[in-house]
Amino acid sequence: MAAQQADVLLVGAGTMSATLGTLLKQLDPTLTITMVEALSDVGRESSDGWNNAGTGHAGYCELNYTPADDAGNIDIQKALTVNTGFETSLQLWTYLVESTALPDPTHFINPAPHLSFVWGEENVAYLRKRHQLLSQHHLFSGMEYSEDPAVLREWMPLVMANRKADKPVAATRVAYGSDVDFGSLTRYMVDHLKQADHFKLLTHRKVKELEQMSDGRWKVDLQDTESGERSRIKARFVFLGAGGGALPLLHKSGIKEAQGYGGFPVSGQWLKCTRPEVVEQHHSKVYGKAPVGAPPMSVPHLDTRTIDRQKSLLFGPFAGFTTKFLKKGSVFDLPGSLHAGNLRPMINVGFDNMPLTFYLMREALQSHGSRMDSLRNYYPDAKDSDWELVAAGQRVQVIKKDKQKGGKLEFGTEVVVAGDRTLAALLGASPGASTAARTMLDVIERCFPERLATEEWSRRVREIIPSYGQSLQDDAELAREVRARTQKVLGLYSGD
């Protein structure tokens, strides 16, 4: 079979591959890059606007990023890390808007204040303390706090209207939070890549097999999903940015670093408001606390969304049990991913997480009425007839070996890199698309270290991400400068 050649093969056309392709092309326009996608279009799996929550995760509203221990001590480090990761993405998008590689930012990012909302003495005490800790840090100094129902009514009218006054309530608010249409962003980034020399996008092409050749390059076999025709690409570097499809491909690569990894898929659904008058009354993302026993990704939130420049209102996600790794995947994905190398971690995690599995099964079987009852905790006046159920994307949580327990379930993302740096894969889904730029820079640092050390690449990377190599967490002045620029260019309200 005649093979096409590429320096870089990006498997999957989601936001991760689009970000990596964009960064690499900016660093070296002469690189030959091929992107292959099983579906007919770009950014239609997890990255599509309807398949994720579109929260520009910055640690402002997600209470699971600031856990409290039994003594009530709150750890804010994850919120700080996610915040600086998101600031890296904002810098990349700012650079791309300024250089006209991306259009007017309202096509993919819009202001949506980020609020955390809780009720009950214990939760209010937690939120008050969380605010005290976070607002002392320069990255969170703009966070407001209130227990005053009148202020909360102004911040989130739907949430406070006709709410019983039997429990204390509190909220925090960051006015410059954002809603991101990651699907549109991905499609714009790939549209720009398509205009570059030496870039090729192949849709309807599914990667079936991959094997490393004796010269270190990868021989990757594709199948046309319409005609069934087979083709081959030989590439020096392969990125498995296939979302839920990355794990089976990583196993097929046979690299020893893949051993022991497994996946735990979780499905998602939203309640979508069908009444425009209601949609118009909410202007923020209001995050609550996950119910006891629920996984972190099922933290409920009432969200203003702007997808394809249309405003909508979603509540959820309702996590559920599934055996599919992709929304358009197969029910045999989970059983098919079991093999000798990951059987022990998978079985251990299966036994340890029986309550989680039962929780997800119960969630999947919920009635419309019971989902509406969850919504009424956030929007007391919600009417059953104004909301419909829509499917969200799949997340495949990472299962990995653990010395003590045999296997453990992780809720973050993980980049797996081959020892010879010719292949990298992205597993997991949180904080996900928001921190894509930071995660893809990590891939570049680990897989192209010599190139990144050259004068040209190190200068270019600083032009694109001005804070690169410095700490936004430690350097308040740098953080202020960087944020002033990104907020101005991306049209995010700064509160000044």
Ligand SMILES: Cc1cc2nc3c(=O)[nH]c(=O)nc-3n(C[C@H](O)[C@H](O)[C@H](O)COP(=O)(O)OP(=O)(O)OC[C@H]3O[C@@H](n4cnc5c(N)ncnc54)[C@H](O)[C@@H]3O)c2cc1C
């Ligand atoms: C319910 C939900 C809510 C979320 N909320 C947020 C949020 O609020 N904020 C946030 O930042 N992130 C969020 N995320 C996470 C975010 O959506 C993902 O991290 C991100 O979209 C992953 O991008 P990706 O490019 O890795 O994967 P994807 O967008 O899934 O792209 C992978 C692509 O690979 C293709 N593919 C798969 N297998 C093959 C193959 N064998 N050959 C060729 N192509 C293949 C697929 O068709 C797909 O197009 C959420 C996710 C879910 C499911």
